[in-house]
Amino acid sequence: xxxxxxxxxxxxxxxxxxxxxxxxxxxxxxxxxxxxxxxxxxxxxxxxxxxxxxxxxxxxxxxxxxxxxxxxxxxxxxxxxxxxxxxxxxxxxxxxxxxxxxxxxxxxxxxxxxxxxxxxxxxxxxxxxxxxxxxxxxxxxxxxxxxxxxxxxxxxxxxxxxxxxxxxxxxxxxxxxxxxxxxxxxxxxxxxxxxxxxxxxxxxxxxxxxxxxxxxxxxxxxxxxxxxxxxxxxxxxxxx
Numbered sequence: 029x030x031x032x033x034x035x036x037x038x039x040x041x042x043x044x045x046x047x048x049x050x051x052x053x054x055x056x057x058x059x060x061x062x063x064x065x066x067x068x069x070x071x072x073x074x075x076x077x078x079x080x081x082x083x084x085x086x087x088x089x090x091x092x093x094x095x096x097x098x099x100x101x102x103x104x105x106x107x108x109x110x111x112x113x114x115x116x117x118x119x120x121x122x123x124x125x126x127x128x129x130x131x132x133x134x135x136x137x138x139x140x141x142x143x144x145x146x147x148x149x150x151x152x153x154x155x156x157x158x159x160x161x162x163x164x165x166x167x168x169x170x171x172x173x174x175x176x177x178x179x180x181x182x183x184x185x186x187x188x189x190x191x192x193x194x195x196x197x198x199x200x201x202x203x204x205x206x207x208x209x210x211x212x213x214x215x216x217x218x219x220x221x222x223x224x225x226x227x228x229x230x231x232x233x234x235x236x237x238x239x240x241x242x243x244x245x246x247x248x249x250x251x252x253x254x255x256x257x258x259x260x261x262x263x264x265x266x267x268x
Contacts, residue, residue, distance in 0.1 A: 042187040044111060046107060052189075076210045151254065151258060174208075198233055228244060231244055
């Protein structure tokens with residue numbers, strides 16, 4: 029393959045587990061666009077209605093969407109889960125994850141302490157057992173599903189839709205990830221996760237490592253539940 033072709037391919041959106049590219053016709057682009065709107069726009073809005081109007085727990089409302097995404101990946105011959113999960117990341121990626129988290133996390137911590145002193149360190153101080161369970165279960169029970177849907181599946185399935193306009197697909201991932209948090213019911217959750225979603229999308233696109241973005245997502249989630257921002261991320265409907 030010529031160097032220019034390889035370079036162009038590297039700029040396209042694709043998951044680490046993508047093994048080939050199918051031809052993209054105009055009809056297929058229309059189908060992918062409609063599918064994206066259904067799964068990443070209509071589904072979160074529908075879940076929000078189920079949670080806040082029908083009082084359905086978040087985990088229960090999420091299961092059908094997660095099931096559809098996993099089934100589509102399993103049945104897709106152009107995707108290999110083993111390849112997706114086998115790619116680690118280098119020290120430069122680890123260093124940038126750490127630096128962004130230290131600087132950004134310090135700023136977030138200071139902001140919470142100044143603007144919401146009653147919330148600061150509320151969970152580890154007043155509910156230490158709950159905090160420990162969250163620290164243990166959050167990366168597995170929440171981050172894993174979110175990254176499979178919003179990075180692995182999104183990049184693999186809709187990379188062909190954006191083609192050489194990979195930057196648009198990358199920028200779109202942030203707002204779509206933010207829209208997923210409409211189910212929480214707070215503007216802060218929706219807006220803040222637009223920015224973290226963009227951070228995770230760029231990380232995945234540059235590192236092409238599920239584990240890099242999984243770790244980075246887990247770090248920011250741990251920070252949220254530790255410093256007191258969890259008050260912005262609670263639906264009010266308990267999970268079963």
